Amino acid sequence: MLNRITNLFAVWTVLGVGWAWMAPDQFAWVTDGSIRPLGQPLVSVMLGVIMLGMGLTLTLADFHRVAKMPRAVLAGVVLQFTIMPLTGAGLAAAFALPTGLAVGIILVACCPGGTASNVIAFMARANVALSVTLTMASTMIAIVLTPLLTGWLAGVYIEIDRWELFTGMVSVVLIPVVVGVALARTVPRLTHRIAPVAPLVSILFVVIIVAGIVAKSKPLIEAHAGVLLAALFLLHAIGFALGWAISRMLGFGRNETRTISIEVGMQNSGLGASLASAPSFAAQFVNPMQAALAPVPAAISAVYHVVIGSILAAIWQHGADVAKSDGVVDDTSAEEALA
Numbered sequence: 483m484l485n486r487i488t489n490l491f492a493v494w495t496v497l498g499v500g501w502a503w504m505a506p507d508q509f510a511w512v513t514d515g516s517i518r519p520l521g522q523p524l525v526s527v528m529l530g531v532i533m534l535g536m537g538l539t540l541t542l543a544d545f546h547r548v549a550k551m552p553r554a555v556l557a558g559v560v561l562q563f564t565i566m567p568l569t570g571a572g573l574a575a576a577f578a579l580p581t582g583l584a585v586g587i588i589l590v591a592c593c594p595g596g597t598a599s600n601v602i603a604f605m606a607r608a609n610v611a612l613s614v615t616l617t618m619a620s621t622m623i624a625i626v627l628t629p630l631l632t633g634w635l636a637g638v639y640i641e642i643d644r645w646e647l648f649t650g651m652v653s654v655v656l657i658p659v660v661v662g663v664a665l666a667r668t669v670p671r672l673t674h675r676i677a678p679v680a681p682l683v684s685i686l687f688v689v690i691i692v693a694g695i696v697a698k699s700k701p702l703i704e705a706h707a708g709v710l711l712a713a714l715f716l717l718h719a720i721g722f723a724l725g726w727a728i729s730r731m732l733g734f735g736r737n738e739t740r741t742i743s744i745e746v747g748m749q750n751s752g753l754g755a756s757l758a759s760a761p762s763f764a765a766q767f768v769n770p771m772q773a774a775l776a777p778v779p780a781a782i783s784a785v786y787h788v789v790i791g792s793i794l795a796a797i798w799q800h801g802a803d804v805a806k807s808d809g810v811v812d813d814t815s816a817e818e819a820l821a
Contacts, residue, residue: 487682488601488682489605491602492791492792495784498690502692502693502697502700505697506696509690510697511694512691512695513695525691525694525759526756526759528690528756529654529687529691529756530653530654531684532597532683532684533654533655533662534659534661535597535684536662536680540659547614548619551612553732553734554734554742555619557742558616559616559619561728561742562595562620562746563623565721565725566717567588568635569716569724570590570592571638577709577712580772582774582776583706583713583776583778583779584636585636585767585772586777587779588635589628589636589757589758589776590749590755591717591749592624592627594620595621596617596750597684598787600614603795605792605795606798607798608737608738608741608744609741612742616742616745620745622659624651624655624750625651626648629648629651640766640767643762647757654757688752691755691756692751692755692781692785695781696781702778706775706778710778713779714783717786718747718749722790726739729743744791744795751787754783758780
């Protein structure tokens with residue numbers, strides 16, 4: 483039952499955003515500061531819970547897999563942090579986006595892959611173990627690379643405080659993940675009960691974060707809908723396409739190619755939204771209106787990547803089912819061939 487609900491991630495995202503668009507007042511509590519758990523912004527706390535859930539579900543086997551398939555992990559991480567950031571910066575310039583939107587699209591493009599990619603990989607009959615490993619690896623590496631790449635590429639528009647962005651990554655990504663891994667090791671019985679619902683909680687919180695930002699930014703989205711929707715669609719479409727094409731050129735098998743494509747094309751939009759919504763990040767903009775625009779690309783990104791990913795998953799799943807019924811075995815991955 484939980485798996486069925488989780489597999490409908492794209493549906494819940496679209497429904498949540500649609501609800502926020504039609505009744506924005508009902509989601510004002512997400513971003514208006516009225517709820518501050520532990521004195522922290524609600525969006526940041528929700529993202530911390532998502533990362534905690536990721537930590538709870540990680541095992542030593544997940545870390546060992548990095549050593550078992552180094553080529554695929556290296557390729558996926560390198561493509562993640564080259565294709566998306568450069569594409570985001572290129573689209574920001576090509577569409578002459580306003581400063582806030584340009585910085586926002588670059589920031590979300592510099593984020594790691596999100597846990598939603600693991601769901602999409604499962605639906606697509608791709609390599610789920612590789613997907614989980616890539617998500618973990620890119621998330622850990624992003625603690626350093628996201629501030630560096632954002633500072634470099636978005637520095638054309640505003641002066642980015644890389645250290646502030648790094649400390650934000652540590653507080654909302656590294657610490658919760660480490661705590662989750664530690665809990666899984668020290669209180670395994672408790673975490674064994676919690677872990678199965680962690681993906682569902684993550685989906686719920688991502689939908690709430692995205693819906694809250696869409697509700698708050700509705701007038702801004704309406705004012706910039708044309709270029710905003712086009713640029714973000716191209717960001718993810720190019721990510722999925724190049725992730726697939728380049729990994730195929732590198733000689734990976736069908737399942738690994740699809741997995742890398744999914745990992746590259748799907749971003750941790752919740753992380754991008756949280757970082758862009760932080761008061762310290764907004765303070766870097768001279769114009770408050772531009773600061774208000776910065777979280778918007780992450781919210782739109784969350785809708786696009788799960789919808790595109792779900793469509794691809796359905797196509798690939800159908801192809802895998804047809805091949806199975808015809809008695810065709812998946813091609814051997816280059817990683818396996820070299821073993």
